[in-house]
Amino acid sequence: MPLKFFADQYFACKNCGKCCGIWEVPLTQEEKERIEKLSIPGIDFSKNKIFSKNKKHKSLYVINKKNRCCIFLGADKLCLIHKHHGEQLKPLTCRIYPFDIINWDDDVTSATLRYDCPAVCSQSGKKICSFGTDISALAKELYKKRKFADARYNRKLKPKLSNLRIIAEAYKNFLLDTRFRPTIRIFAAAKLIEFHSRPENSVDVLEAGSFFSRDAMELVKRSIKDLEFILSEPAPLNLHEKMIFRFLVGGFIRSDEEYAMKILPFARLSRVKEILKFSLGSGSLGKLCAQLPETSGIDPLEAVKGMKWDEDALDIYWNYIGSRLESLHFCGFPCLGLTFEEGMQHLIISYPVLASISALSARADKRGNITKDDVSKALIIIDHTFSRSQLFAIGYVKRMTAILCTEGTLASLLKPLP
Ligand code: SF4
Known part of the structure; x- marks a missing residue:
């Protein structure tokens, strides 16, 4: 095989x-x-x-x-x-x-x-x-133990797995292309997902062949000026979008969820209170995940602003993205049963989420720069949640992720990032 x-x-x-x-x-x-x-x-x-x-x-x-x-x-x-x-x-x-x-x-x-x-x-x-x-x-x-895995592009389109691999390869090619700055690569991925969600473009997905990667790369190159323009002055996030983002950051760091489910209901109630506080912008990473520092009062959305990034800080993140796209492990059985489209949106949103967690850790340490170590610690936590927590299989969480991937909202989340 x-x-x-x-x-x-x-x-x-x-x-x-x-x-x-x-x-x-x-x-x-x-x-x-x-x-x-x-x-x-x-x-x-x-x-x-x-x-x-x-x-x-x-x-x-x-x-x-x-x-x-x-x-x-x-x-x-x-x-x-x-x-x-x-x-x-x-x-x-x-x-x-x-x-x-x-x-x-x-x-x-x-x-x-x-x-x-x-x-x-x-x-x-x-x-x-x-x-x-x-x-x-x-x-x-x-x-002998598990069903064989299958995956769909979205709820309507089910191309062959070989076509899905070609599409994933195309995303991998431009997402790992260091000629473009990270934010542009992520923004382009979101635009491409949106483009193929339109019924008139479904044939590109169903018949994806060797041309797909070349066309995707050309489209990204042609769109760079427009993407930079959108990123230059996005509308500020509204309260709902801010709460959704912070809630998802809280969701991504539920690394001790299995333990949390075993504690008594009243202890779980205090956890719900912490999640709510975090969603409103004044909670703490450390209260939600024992492996992360105390960050009470620092808004996850504000933490990234003005931060400097060490040159090699994001290397491990792109390695992670490459591994997921090459193997198709972000969609299909047994990873939460997400479609390709939902899995891609999850990967896209992992970038501002990872940036936010890394920045909060750096601020807790009273630093103005994000290091490779900050990013690794954040990645260890978010990868754990992605492969174990059922949170991301829940309909409303998928809808929240999709909202954050829409043009204006994503542009606002990406603006402070490299
Ligand atoms: S496999 Fe990884 S997590 Fe497990 S003991 Fe070894 S280094 Fe630690």
Whole structure:
């Protein structure tokens, strides 16, 4: 089966233990029984409750936690199953991470690294191509467990997957083209999505061929002056648009959502209060996500204004965009079931969201410049939410994202950005 991935990705585990933290590890009955037969120092299967039934999928189990970490995580941050019996005996979920592997309906397998793993965001380690054999072996195991993935362009258009890949390639080509400044690339992507949403242009999508990328690039080049003009004096955001944007920033940083869902209802109420405060502009990143700093009183929309960006600050973000577009992992099963159009709008809006979170972190640190580290931290959080939170599959959240991608609103969000 052909394997597709964005080549410029790297990984070498740093044993930080993050992936063995608060996330649930689902496993099958077979995996559970296999682990129960192992002799693992410090684990007594007869005395301790090691597994529980998965609440969402009745045929599955989850590994219980101790101090908010996987019960098999040792004090040295190493997995006890891996350490005493080798990697192969770990549940498939653990062996796959931080890869995201999808088997598609047209016999293509795609893989990306997950940017919520700090090692991936640091861009060090082995290149993704050197994991080719492991990825193929894991993809074979997934054949038996998951449905094959499919995707649509939007609710009306369903071109072949090969056409969707051509369209994604076209977006990748101009979004990663450093001849254009970042804001122009993102704005052009939004304009192109809008162009193809018109019924009279649907044939371009359905019959996308080798010409698509060339035409898209030509269109972007021809539109630069007009795009710069729109970006020069956009109308200010109205209150509704401001609230939607701040709400979405809050949504993108729900990295500890799984934990939040387990806390008592009154504690959840105080979380709702924090989300509301954040949507009104006076909340704090730190109150919504434990990994982010205290930023009370700094409006996410104001934080980016006047900020300087280090030259390499956004490199990892473009790498992330390239990986998503190459693999098509921003739409279709199992990533929230978004269409290509919805997935693209999500990627487009991730730029001002990431800028806002990075700027808030820099301001919390009393700096006037945004560094590579600020962007990496923001990306670790937003990639986590994108691949796990069901928030972005909700109709009204998709509508909010679409509103923020409209010409005037997006121009206003992008104006202060590089
Ligand atoms: S989050 Fe990444 S670096 Fe940390 S333990 Fe997991 S795979 Fe390794």
